Amino acid sequence: MISGCSLQFGGNGDVPEPVEVESYIENKGSDTIVNLALAWAEEYQKLHPEVRIAVTGGGSGTGIAALINNTVDIANASRQIKEQEIENARENGNDPTQFIIARDAIAVIVNPNNPVDQLTLEQISAIYSGEISNWSQVGGEDRPIVRLSRETNSGTHVYFLENVIRLGEKESERLFSRDTLLLPSSEGITSEVSQNPNAIGYDGLGYVTDEVKIIAVAREVGGIYVYPSPESVNSEEYPIARDLYMYTIGEPQGAVKEYLDWILSPEAQAIVTELGFVPIINP
Amino acid sequence: MNKKSTLSWKEYVITRLIKASGYSAIIFVGMILYFLLSQGLPALQEVPLSSLIADRWYPIEDYYGILPLLGGSLVVTIGATLIAVPFGLASAIYIAEIAPRWAREILKPIVEILGGLPSVVLGFLGIMVLSPTLQVWLDLPTGLSAFTGSLLLGGIAIPTIVSVAEDALDAVPRSYREAALALGATHWQTIWTVTLPAARSGVLTAIMLGIARAIGETMTVMMVTGNAPVMPNGPGALFAPVRTMTATIAAEMGEVASGSTHYHVLFFIGIVLFLISLAVNVTASAVIFRQVKRTEKLLS
Numbered sequence: 001m002i003s004g005c006s007l008q009f010g011g012n013g014d015v016p017e018p019v020e021v022e023s024y025i026e027n028k029g030s031d032t033i034v035n036l037a038l039a040w041a042e043e044y045q046k047l048h049p050e051v052r053i054a055v056t057g058g059g060s061g062t063g064i065a066a067l068i069n070n071t072v073d074i075a076n077a078s079r080q081i082k083e084q085e086i087e088n089a090r091e092n093g094n095d096p097t098q099f100i101i102a103r104d105a106i107a108v109i110v111n112p113n114n115p116v117d118q119l120t121l122e123q124i125s126a127i128y129s130g131e132i133s134n135w136s137q138v139g140g141e142d143r144p145i146v147r148l149s150r151e152t153n154s155g156t157h158v159y160f161l162e163n164v165i166r167l168g169e170k171e172s173e174r175l176f177s178r179d180t181l182l183l184p185s186s187e188g189i190t191s192e193v194s195q196n197p198n199a200i201g202y203d204g205l206g207y208v209t210d211e212v213k214i215i216a217v218a219r220e221v222g223g224i225y226v227y228p229s230p231e232s233v234n235s236e237e238y239p240i241a242r243d244l245y246m247y248t249i250g251e252p253q254g255a256v257k258e259y260l261d262w263i264l265s266p267e268a269q270a271i272v273t274e275l276g277f278v279p280i281i282n283p
Numbered sequence: 284m285n286k287k288s289t290l291s292w293k294e295y296v297i298t299r300l301i302k303a304s305g306y307s308a309i310i311f312v313g314m315i316l317y318f319l320l321s322q323g324l325p326a327l328q329e330v331p332l333s334s335l336i337a338d339r340w341y342p343i344e345d346y347y348g349i350l351p352l353l354g355g356s357l358v359v360t361i362g363a364t365l366i367a368v369p370f371g372l373a374s375a376i377y378i379a380e381i382a383p384r385w386a387r388e389i390l391k392p393i394v395e396i397l398g399g400l401p402s403v404v405l406g407f408l409g410i411m412v413l414s415p416t417l418q419v420w421l422d423l424p425t426g427l428s429a430f431t432g433s434l435l436l437g438g439i440a441i442p443t444i445v446s447v448a449e450d451a452l453d454a455v456p457r458s459y460r461e462a463a464l465a466l467g468a469t470h471w472q473t474i475w476t477v478t479l480p481a482a483r484s485g486v487l488t489a490i491m492l493g494i495a496r497a498i499g500e501t502m503t504v505m506m507v508t509g510n511a512p513v514m515p516n517g518p519g520a521l522f523a524p525v526r527t528m529t530a531t532i533a534a535e536m537g538e539v540a541s542g543s544t545h546y547h548v549l550f551f552i553g554i555v556l557f558l559i560s561l562a563v564n565v566t567a568s569a570v571i572f573r574q575v576k577r578t579e580k581l582l583s
Contacts, residue, residue, distance in 0.1 A: 144424040151534050152343045175341060181427055181509035181524050184534055188410065188506070195415040198424050
C-alpha cells in the first residue's frame with residue numbers, strides 16, 4: 001500500500017526531474033559559522049543540484065575532532081587549529097589544510113545615551129578586568145560600569161579574554177572582573193545594553209542591532225579610533241577581529257575543492273556580508 | 284468459589300503493582316543519588332578541597348570555587364521565601380477563610396493557572412519589563428540582580444504555597460471554627476489562633492514545597508540574575524548580580540567535555556543542591572512530626 005502511494009506521487013508530472021546525486025559533503029563545527037555555512041550550502045545546492053551538503057554545528061572543537069578522525073570533509077572553526085590538533089591529525093595520516101573563509105569583527109557596544117563613543121583597547125581591557133569601574137574614568141558621566149559578556153562556553157568569550165582583556169599576551173593572567181554579568185545569549189546582551197546606560201557589552205558585528213551604539217576602538221593611545229566594518233577589518237585597522245576557518249584533510253579534491261573555490265568567489269562572499277560577517281575580498 | 288479466587292488473584296496483582304510503584308520512587312532516588320555521587324565525587328580527587336571552597340568561579344582557567352554559587356543560590360532563595368511566604372499565606376487565608384464563595388471559585392483556579400506558567404515566560408517578562416523598571420526605580424547599576432530573581436521566584440513559589448496551604452486550611456473541621464466563634468473569638472482571632480495552628484502541618488508542607496520550587500528553578504534565574512559569580516557579602520548583595528548553582532549547571536553542562544574536571548565539579552554542585560533540598564525536607568518533616576506528637580498529647 002505505502003509503496004503504491006509513493007509511486008503515485010513520483011509519477012506526478014510537476015515534481016522536478018530527479019537529479020543523480022554525485023557527491024556528498026559533510027561540513028561540521030563552529031556554532032558561530034553554522035548559519036553562514038548553511039546559507040552557503042543552500043545556495044550552492046541550488047546551483048549544483050548534484051551535490052548534497054550536510055551542515056552541522058557543535059563547536060569548533062567538535063568539528064576539528066571530527067576532522068582528525070576523518071569523519072567530515074570540511075571542519076568549520078572560529079579559531080585556528082592548535083599545534084596539538086595538527087599533530088593528532090598527522091598521527092592518523094591526515095594533514096589538515098587551512099582556508100580562511102570569512103572574517104568576524106567583534107563590536108564593543110554601549111547604550112545610545114552613553115556619551116562615550118571611543119575607547120582604546122587598553123581601556124576596554126581595564127574596564128573588563130575591573131581596573132576601571134566608572135564611566136567618568138574614560139570620559140563619560142559619573143556612572144558605574146556594568147560589564148556584560150557571553151557565557152564562558154562561547155568561543156567569542158575566549159577570544160575576547162585572550163585578545164582584548166589580555167591584549168594578546170600569552171603569559172598574562174588577567175581575567176574578566178568577577179562582577180561581569182555572563183548572559184546566556186546575544187539577545188540578552190543587546191536587550192540589557194539597549195535599556196541600561198551603565199552597560200558595556202561585546203558581540204559579533206552580525207548580531208548588533210540599531211538599539212545600541214557601537215564604540216570606535218583604537219589599538220593604542222594616540223592611535224586612530226576605528227569603527228568595525230568590512231573595510232576596517234580587511235585593512236586590519238579595526239583591532240578586534242578574527243578569521244573564520246574551514247579545514248580539510250590534505251589538499252581538497254573533486255567536489256570539495258569546487259565548493260571551497262566557490263566559497264571564496266565574490267558571489268559566495270556576498271552572502272557573508274548579508275549575514276553580518278566580513279568578506280575576505282571586497283566584492 | 285471460582286469467582287472469589289479470580290478476585291483475589293486480581294487483588295494480588297494490583298497490590299503488587301501498587302507496591303512496586305511505591306518502591307520505585309525509592310529506587311529512582313537511590314539511582315539518581317548513585318549517579319550523582321559517581322560523577323561528582325571524582326571532583327574531590329581532581330580539585331583540592333581548598334580550591335572548591337574558594338570564592339572564585341572561572342572554570343575555563345581552572346578556578347572551581349563554589350562558594351559564590353552557593354551564596355548566590357541562598358540569597359535568591361531567601362529573598363524569594365521572604366516574598367512568597369507572607370503573600371502566599373495571606374492569599375491562602377483569604378481564599379479559604381474570608382472570600383465569599385463566588386470569589387473563591389474564581390481565585391483558586393486562577394492561582395493554579397499562574398502556577399502552570401512556564402518559567403521561561405516569566406524570565407522573558409523579567410528581562411523585558413521587570414529588570415529595566417527596577418533599575419530605574421531603585422537606581423541600581425543594573426536591573427539584572429538577585430532581587431529581580433527573588434521577585435520572580437517568589438511569584439513562581441506563591442501559587443504552590445497558596446494551593447497547598449488553602450487545601451490544608453480547608454481541611455480543618457468546621458466545628459473548630461464554630462467552637463472558637465461560640466467562645467466569643469473574633470473572625471481574625473479564630474483564623475490566627477485556631478484554624479492556622481490546626482492546619483500547621485499542611486501549611487508547613489506548602490512553604491517547604493514553595494522553597495523547593497524556588498531553589499530548584501533554573502531558567503528564570505539564569506535569565507534575570509546576571510550570572511556574575513560574585514561572593515555575596517552583606518544585605519546589599521540582594522541588589523547585586525549573582526550566579527546560582529542551578530544556572531551554572533544549566534549554562535555550562537552543554538559544552539563541557541564529558542569526564543573532565545569541570546564536568547565532575549558541575550556534578551559535585553549537583554550533589555550540594557541535592558543535600559540542600561534533603562536538609563530542607565528533613566527539617567520540615569521533623570518539625571511536622573514534633574507538631575503532630577504535641578497535638579496528640581493535647582487531645583489525649
